[in-house]
Amino acid sequence: MEQQIVISIAKDFGRYPAGRYLADGPYSGQAFREKLLVPALNRSNGAVCIELDGARGLASSFLEEAFGGLVREGFDPQTLLERLQLQSDDPTLVQEIKEYISSQSSAGSH
């Protein structure tokens, strides 16, 4: 049985994530995707749990770049929706991220 990978944005990345690209700072969506999300997804074929709570002020640009960017990098949207387990007390964050993944579906697959 595959062990589930758990990533807490606040604990494993930064309590104040901000920005879209690396040029925006070390806690950008691109940095989160490249440093944590992609390695976790490539490490196994199992579920990757993302804990969104605890991070202060998650912006849409960060979310779009971090998660929508996965599809632009070639990950299959359907597989991502199945493997990523998004946890938050705020259902709007989970819904928004899923929309970024789904809306990129024409970008190709891994």
Add this chain to the structure above:
Amino acid sequence: MSEVCSDGWTNAVSWGLIFLGWFVVHKTTLRQERRKEKREATHKVCIELRELERLAINFHVAQEHDSRNATDLRQSVVRLIRQLQRAPLTELEIPNRSLILLRQSITRNNADPSDFSAQAPDSDLVRNIRDVTSDLIEVIEDGRERKWE
């Protein structure tokens, strides 16, 4: 003896009616007070939304990206969304879509140093912030009328 009993019953019934009357008035007053508090909470959140709209527009039309204002804006958006998801405002059943649109209108584009450019006051981005905020306020006020007026 029977007269005493009859008086006793009359007294008991009278006291019962007095208590019932008090109870009904008390409950009605409490309900009205709660409704008033809820209406005040919606009024307050609408004022905060208008303030957020003002701050967001000021941020986007500024000549330069201001990191401190960007942080404040992000946190204000989160705080307002959380507020709308808590009692008593959660009773308004505001659609998630309206809250997502609020966050996106302010923090998706032109929010970071890498893609910031001073917006004209009538740009699509500024107009969108105004539209989304107004739509959300309308949803809140409709909900208030439906539930608490």
